[in-house]
Every structure is written in C-alpha cells, then in structure tokens.
Amino acid sequence: MPNPAILVKIGVILLGSLQLSCAPLIAASPRKVQLIHGIQVQNGFTESQISLIRQDLNTLLTLEMTGESARRLQERLAIPHSGPEALRDWLAQRVRILLPPQLETLVMPTGEVARNYGAALFHALRNSEQTDTTIWIPGLGHQRLSSPSVGFIQLGEPYFQIHTEWVNSYPGLESIRRLGYLFHEARHSDTPRDTASGTPIEPIPSTAQHAPGYPHVSCPKGHLHEGQESCDVDTTGALGVQSLFLRAAAQACTTCLPEDRALIEDEASQAELRIIYDSNPS
Numbered sequence: 001m002p003n004p005a006i007l008v009k010i011g012v013i014l015l016g017s018l019q020l021s022c023a024p025l026i027a028a029s030p031r032k033v034q035l036i037h038g039i040q041v042q043n044g045f046t047e048s049q050i051s052l053i054r055q056d057l058n059t060l061l062t063l064e065m066t067g068e069s070a071r072r073l074q075e076r077l078a079i080p081h082s083g084p085e086a087l088r089d090w091l092a093q094r095v096r097i098l099l100p101p102q103l104e105t106l107v108m109p110t111g112e113v114a115r116n117y118g119a120a121l122f123h124a125l126r127n128s129e130q131t132d133t134t135i136w137i138p139g140l141g142h143q144r145l146s147s148p149s150v151g152f153i154q155l156g157e158p159y160f161q162i163h164t165e166w167v168n169s170y171p172g173l174e175s176i177r178r179l180g181y182l183f184h185e186a187r188h189s190d191t192p193r194d195t196a197s198g199t200p201i202e203p204i205p206s207t208a209q210h211a212p213g214y215p216h217v218s219c220p221k222g223h224l225h226e227g228q229e230s231c232d233v234d235t236t237g238a239l240g241v242q243s244l245f246l247r248a249a250a251q252a253c254t255t256c257l258p259e260d261r262a263l264i265e266d267e268a269s270q271a272e273l274r275i276i277y278d279s280n281p282s
C-alpha cells in the first residue's frame with residue numbers, strides 16, 4: 001500500500017538525503033525522460049517498469065466507468081464526468097513527475113510502495129522537522145518540493161511487484177491495483193477546498209482533517225495498524241479516493257471475471273479498513 005506511514009517521519013529520513021542533495025555522489029545519468037499520458041517519467045526506471053507504467057495508463061483509458069461508484073468518484077474528484085480521459089487528466093495534474101525507486105538523492109525505505117514528496121515535505125516543514133525542502137534530483141537539478149501540489153511521486157520496488165495470488169487472473173487487474181496507488185498518491189497533491197467558493201478549507205486543529213495534502217493520522221488503539229500514521233479521518237482523503245477508484249474500476253472492467261472483480265474489491269476493502277472516525281460517510 002502506498003505508505004502513508006512516513007508523512008510525519010519523513011523529515012528525519014530525508015535529513016541524510018538533503019546532505020547528499022548538495023553534493024550528489026553519483027553523476028546524473030543521461031537525461032532520458034518519457035512523457036506517458038501527460039506524466040513525466042524520470043530517468044532511472046528499468047524498461048520493464050516503464051512498460052508497466054505505460055500499460056497501467058493505457059488500461060485506465062479503457063475503463064468506461066458507470067454506476068454508483070463511478071458517480072461518487074466523479075463527485076469526490078470534482079471532475080466533469082467519469083470518462084477515462086477525465087480521470088487521466090485529473091491524475092496527470094497531480095502525479096506530474098514519477099521518480100524511480102533507486103534515486104541517489106532520495107532513498108525509498110524498503111517496503112514502501114510510493115511517496116508523494118510534495119505532501120510529505122510540506123508537512124515536515126509545518127512540523128519543523130525540516131527547514132529546507134530543496135532536493136537535488138538527477139536530470140532535474142535542484143527542486144523545491146514545499147507544496148503538496150508539486151506532484152513529485154517516487155515509486156518503490158514493491159509498487160512493481162506482482163501479487164502472487166493474482167498471477168492467474170486477467171493482467172489488467174495488476175494495472176488497476178497499481179492505478180489505485182497512483183490515485184491514492186494523487187490525492188495527497190490536493191488541498192481540501194470549499195466546493196462553492198474554491199477556497200481552501202481551514203484545517204481542524206489536532207486532526208489532519210482538511211489539511212493540505214490530506215495527511216494520514218495515527219491508527220487508533222486496537223486497529224490492525226495501531227500507532228502507524230496510515231489511517232484517514234474520513235473518506236475524502238487518499239484512502240477514500242483509492243477505494244472509490246478501485247470499486248469503480250472493478251465494475252468498469254469488462255474483461256474481468258467475477259472472481260477478478262472480487263480481488264479488486266478486496267483491495268478496496270483493505271483501504272477502507274484504514275478509514276476511521278468517519279461520522280458522515282458518503
């Protein structure tokens with residue numbers, strides 16, 4: 001799952017990285033950036049990883065979503081319709097640059113699926129864990145990642161790992177599962193806004209509700225992920241968007257068998273289990 005757990009702790013993790021950022025140990029490899037469906041895929045990915053990214057975005061464009069989950073997803077994302085192009089555009093505006101797992105200056109902790117650096121560093125700055133959010137990225141140079149909306153997403157090795165229990169299923173299932181992660185990370189690029197006026201909503205003190213980047217909160221006592229910063233306070237955040245996308249995609253997957261849909265819906269349920277304190281589900 002997109003590890004949500006690091007949003008608050010990321011400042012500590014990045015201290016070492018930032019020291020490296022001023023004097024990269026390894027020279028930048030030749031610039032080899034690809035633009036896939038409007039998303040800039042930075043150099044450093046393997047060819048097979050790039051083809052998976054392309055396959056996933058191509059799969060997204062086959063998903064003609066209709067029905068209740070699609071309607072709720074459209075409403076949640078505030079997009080004009082739930083057609084695949086609208087979803088692709090929403091995604092590409094928030095996942096602007098994909099960074100590979102092995103990046104000299106940004107080392108992804110083992111086991112982490114993906115990380116939205118704009119959101120993570122914004123909160124590290126707010127929590128005074130970080131004073132500088134300038135990071136040196138091969139091929140891009142120094143980048144200031146201090147806003148959730150910058151859309152710099154790093155993908156970890158687990159992002160590309162195939163689920164062994166899914167191996168006999170329709171190959172597009174893996175794409176849908178990975179797209180769920182991308183929609184999750186994309187939501188971290190957003191700032192909650194008032195629907196009518198479009199102005200940012202004031203965050204509720206002592207909770208992460210309405211905070212820019214939709215940060216996760218600590219899972220409560222007794223929860224499967226007790227104490228980890230991997231829960232959401234309501235359905236408007238990254239987990240809610242991920243689960244809504246997965247449910248709508250399961251319905252839209254015309255080549256999926258019922259058991260395939262069940263796998264995707266189970267993935268959605270896993271995300272929903274981490275949505276807590278929701279007093280007003282929608």
Ligand SMILES: [Zn+2]
Nearest residue numbers: 002003004238
């Ligand atoms: Zn997250």
